[in-house]
Amino acid sequence: MKIGDNSGRLIAIVITAVLAFALMLTGIWYTVIIAGLVASLLVRKGYEVSVISSIFGGIIAVLLVFLTIPSVYLGPVLSEVAAISGIGSPVLLALMILVTVALALSGSLVGTFIAKNTAINRSRN
Amino acid sequence: MKKRAIIPPVLAVVIIVIIVLMGTFTPLLSILNPSTGVIQNSRNLVIGNESYSLPGLTGKVTVIQDSSGVFHFYAANIESLYFALGFVQAKERLEQLEVFGLEGMGQMSKIFGASYQNYDKFQTLTGAPITAEKDWNSVVSNASTNSTDLLTEEAMTAYSAGINSYINYSTFNHLTPVLFKLLGVQPYYWTPVYSYAVQEIMTQQLEFGDEGLKLSIIHSLLGNYTYDLFPTFSPVQSYYYAGYGGMPNGTVLNMSHNTYPVNSTVLSLANDLLQQFRYDPPTYFPLPTIDHSNEIVIAGNRTTTGSPILMGGPVLGFSLPAIWFQVQLVAPGIDVYGVVLPGAPAVIIGFNKNIAWTLTDTQAIADGTFFFEQKIVGNDYEWNGTLHPLTEYKVNGFDVNWTNLGPVMVQNGSTSIVMDWMGNIVSNEIGSLLEINSASNWTQFRNDLSIWKAPYQNFAFANRTTIADISPSFYPIFSGKTYNPAAIMPGDGSEFISGSIPYSSVPQVVNPPQGFIVSSNQRQVGPSYPYWFGMTNSFSDGYRAQMEVNYLEQHSLVSVNNIINFQAKNYTDYEAEAAVPHLLSYMSGSSNATVAKAYSILSHWNYNMTENSLAASVWFFTYAYLFNNTFLPFLGDHGWYEYNNSLGIPSAMGGSLPNTSGYASMEDVLLNIIINGSAEPFSNLSMKSLVSESVIEAMQYLESRDPSGNYTWGHFYGFLFPNLFGLSEFNVGPIPKGGDFNTPNDASGVGPNNYPTGGQSWEMVVNLGNISDSFGVYPGGQSENPASPLYSNYVNDWIDGTYLPLAFYPSQSSFPRSDVMSVITLNPGGSS
Numbered sequence: 001m002k003i004g005d006n007s008g009r010l011i012a013i014v015i016t017a018v019l020a021f022a023l024m025l026t027g028i029w030y031t032v033i034i035a036g037l038v039a040s041l042l043v044r045k046g047y048e049v050s051v052i053s054s055i056f057g058g059i060i061a062v063l064l065v066f067l068t069i070p071s072v073y074l075g076p077v078l079s080e081v082a083a084i085s086g087i088g089s090p091v092l093l094a095l096m097i098l099v100t101v102a103l104a105l106s107g108s109l110v111g112t113f114i115a116k117n118t119a120i121n122r123s124r125n
Numbered sequence: 126m127k128k129r130a131i132i133p134p135v136l137a138v139v140i141i142v143i144i145v146l147m148g149t150f151t152p153l154l155s156i157l158n159p160s161t162g163v164i165q166n167s168r169n170l171v172i173g174n175e176s177y178s179l180p181g182l183t184g185k186v187t188v189i190q191d192s193s194g195v196f197h198f199y200a201a202n203i204e205s206l207y208f209a210l211g212f213v214q215a216k217e218r219l220e221q222l223e224v225f226g227l228e229g230m231g232q233m234s235k236i237f238g239a240s241y242q243n244y245d246k247f248q249t250l251t252g253a254p255i256t257a258e259k260d261w262n263s264v265v266s267n268a269s270t271n272s273t274d275l276l277t278e279e280a281m282t283a284y285s286a287g288i289n290s291y292i293n294y295s296t297f298n299h300l301t302p303v304l305f306k307l308l309g310v311q312p313y314y315w316t317p318v319y320s321y322a323v324q325e326i327m328t329q330q331l332e333f334g335d336e337g338l339k340l341s342i343i344h345s346l347l348g349n350y351t352y353d354l355f356p357t358f359s360p361v362q363s364y365y366y367a368g369y370g371g372m373p374n375g376t377v378l379n380m381s382h383n384t385y386p387v388n389s390t391v392l393s394l395a396n397d398l399l400q401q402f403r404y405d406p407p408t409y410f411p412l413p414t415i416d417h418s419n420e421i422v423i424a425g426n427r428t429t430t431g432s433p434i435l436m437g438g439p440v441l442g443f444s445l446p447a448i449w450f451q452v453q454l455v456a457p458g459i460d461v462y463g464v465v466l467p468g469a470p471a472v473i474i475g476f477n478k479n480i481a482w483t484l485t486d487t488q489a490i491a492d493g494t495f496f497f498e499q500k501i502v503g504n505d506y507e508w509n510g511t512l513h514p515l516t517e518y519k520v521n522g523f524d525v526n527w528t529n530l531g532p533v534m535v536q537n538g539s540t541s542i543v544m545d546w547m548g549n550i551v552s553n554e555i556g557s558l559l560e561i562n563s564a565s566n567w568t569q570f571r572n573d574l575s576i577w578k579a580p581y582q583n584f585a586f587a588n589r590t591t592i593a594d595i596s597p598s599f600y601p602i603f604s605g606k607t608y609n610p611a612a613i614m615p616g617d618g619s620e621f622i623s624g625s626i627p628y629s630s631v632p633q634v635v636n637p638p639q640g641f642i643v644s645s646n647q648r649q650v651g652p653s654y655p656y657w658f659g660m661t662n663s664f665s666d667g668y669r670a671q672m673e674v675n676y677l678e679q680h681s682l683v684s685v686n687n688i689i690n691f692q693a694k695n696y697t698d699y700e701a702e703a704a705v706p707h708l709l710s711y712m713s714g715s716s717n718a719t720v721a722k723a724y725s726i727l728s729h730w731n732y733n734m735t736e737n738s739l740a741a742s743v744w745f746f747t748y749a750y751l752f753n754n755t756f757l758p759f760l761g762d763h764g765w766y767e768y769n770n771s772l773g774i775p776s777a778m779g780g781s782l783p784n785t786s787g788y789a790s791m792e793d794v795l796l797n798i799i800i801n802g803s804a805e806p807f808s809n810l811s812m813k814s815l816v817s818e819s820v821i822e823a824m825q826y827l828e829s830r831d832p833s834g835n836y837t838w839g840h841f842y843g844f845l846f847p848n849l850f851g852l853s854e855f856n857v858g859p860i861p862k863g864g865d866f867n868t869p870n871d872a873s874g875v876g877p878n879n880y881p882t883g884g885q886s887w888e889m890v891v892n893l894g895n896i897s898d899s900f901g902v903y904p905g906g907q908s909e910n911p912a913s914p915l916y917s918n919y920v921n922d923w924i925d926g927t928y929l930p931l932a933f934y935p936s937q938s939s940f941p942r943s944d945v946m947s948v949i950t951l952n953p954g955g956s957s
Contacts, residue, residue, distance in 0.1 A: 024158075024159055024160045025160055026160070027158070027160050027161045027299065029154060029158045029159075029160070030144075033141070047133055062159050065159040065160060065164075066159075066164070069164060069165060069167050069168055070167050070168060070170065070171050071167075072167075073167035073168075073170040073171070073912060074164060074167050076167075076170070076911075076912030076913075077163060077164060077166050077167045077170070077303070077912045078163075078164070079912065080303055080855075080910070080911050080912045081156070081163045081303055081307065083852055083854035083855065083911075084303065084304070084307055084852060085156070085307055092157065095153070095157055096157045096159055096162075096164075099144060099154070099157060100159070102140050102143075102144060103140075103141075103144065105137070105140065106136075106137035106138075106140040106141050107137070109133040109134060109136055109137040110133075110134050110137045112133060113130070113131075113133050113134045113137075116130070117130075
């Protein structure tokens, strides 16, 4: 089945977000790499889509995790951490998202690379 | 393949390497991890019904948090009760528990780094970790024959298991407190030894003095003037709760006036050791030692209820989280309400359906810390001319040597100073407290306390028919009865602790004829007491106690509300009441405009240290400058300032001025000087000159602070509640409040640079006629988490003097729904 570019982006974002969220629940943050990898291998829409899906998928996954905790206390906890660590709450949130996106992106880049190379080999055969 | 094609996978690898490095060399990844990091701790802040299945729990426990935040435990059996207490206390206060445990054991640097090495070394040297271990071993080995030790073993084992159960739960569910996550460490498992170590630091905070060292140095500087500045008996105190007024006991007086002369080597060692005392306490556990506590019991014939009323107000250093945790503990055989410490499963101050009790520090007998000059030769110490081998310990990586008298604290060649500290007596005070939690009458209560050794405490008691007070402890008596035990003594065998004051003779009173007892850190026994019981430099100056006595003498019938208002809002300064009329007479007729202005302000004053009083500020600073002008030139002339670092610069009201030290005896002496009109031998100046000079300095200071003349007392007095972990963002205050060093709501220190950070840590008034009509509050909150709404929610009530109802519900079913904040159900089960 051929997937259009827009649909491809959307599907990649959804796969990345859902998988990253599920994998994050294991407690092992590095597993988010697998989300990016799987999404890019399934959708196979090139690097542009892999970057976009990693960014949006990563952000959505972190937001989904936020939904599992009592959000009313999130602010006070982040303020507490900020006071102790000297890192402001917005920076903490940004770092949390950045690392998630970076992990998804690294998987996604590798996945797209594999997808592209297996596609070339298949066409050569 | 084109070179450009491999850029994406290389980029991916670079990203992963950067993240792995970040995770390896910083705790950032574990902190930020959305599923396990700090944001998960917000789940712990939810206040709502919860249920846990806990391995190791033997019976169901229902824990109801009432609308004030107090936890009420209803357990199927005693073991489950203490298990649940450990679990819930760890849930709310794990950081505090763990820090206190490390502090007691001298292991702070394990988690907080090398900057705590000096503290750890000193703490180890004192013997506290060694004694904590011995205390627990003694409990275990005697449990088969001693019922108190058996109860203690069961309670402490279950309590520790409860704490550890929460540690396991929090680790598994990523709820380890934020501080641990940020430091990248796991909480350590609790053992009963840590509980005894916490008891050791409490003993150190309450009964661990360096006065013996100071007094030897002071005596070397002042000679016999020492006894003018530090009299054995207060020249102004008249109320002793346990009696013994009258003429001084000759033997006691002779001992006190015979300070053992030490040579320059010992003086130098004493000075070195005083420097080491400055490591204690460390940053954590802020606790001033110069503030005071209140305890009053009033007989039924003097109350509007017809039954006794007991009032408690133990003064300790403030911190957020506060030192206390408020609970009701109910299981078969026990139903007790009050406050517990982190690490100790017994209610320390509280009541049950039959009795109520509260504690203050006796401040007696040189704080239970005695120093001896002892000869060390190689690995031996000398005793009665014979050498004996030192007992050598290796604890926390430090070498600690003990002679027969105690640990060798400092040594130079063969000369050493050895410390005999009562905190090092192997004893089971936690067991004593566990027993009194379920005592039902005075006889039982008194018997339960007979094993109490340290810290030295006054225990006020009331039930429906009896009021009483007792100061049980190990009060040493000395073999030679020659030298002043409040200074360094010879450790050659001629003077040592040969026993203790018999339990039947320790200060105590039952149903006194005046119908009340006040024991607010003043000396308990008068000059005719047959045992040496310390000098005025140990005890509170007694003005607060005298003010309390005056109040009770003037009010023949008091209600619960009267007593609450008295403790929380009566700001009458007894010392001002006694001194200001004399000061006015010295100021009278002065041609100096500043003195005349101060005279005008003070002459209309009612001696109340209220926030909006100008006169309160004028009195306080006049007294402070008078203190300085009377004593400091004299001390300077005698070389005191050469020992500034170890003796401190004395100042009035418990060292209220920044960077100064409190000396209670000097307050006594100064009031005596004011009343009697002569400052000799300390100053040759007339009182008129001294007072004028002091008033002018005080007024100049006040007007420099507020040239508009609005220098009311509220600008100088108020309370600061510091975060326990030194995070100033989570401090509360300073918040202005009336009172001063001499009022029931007392503390030393004045703003703006020295606001008091201690005060009445738990205020409680119990109506023995109807215990449900009892009230109390502590300045803090049940949670240690600054993000929690229960972190500091009691502070404003404490400041306002609003005592909260102490809801005493005997059973789960009697708990009204309207008073329930949340319910925690703990069920046995699950796998460990």
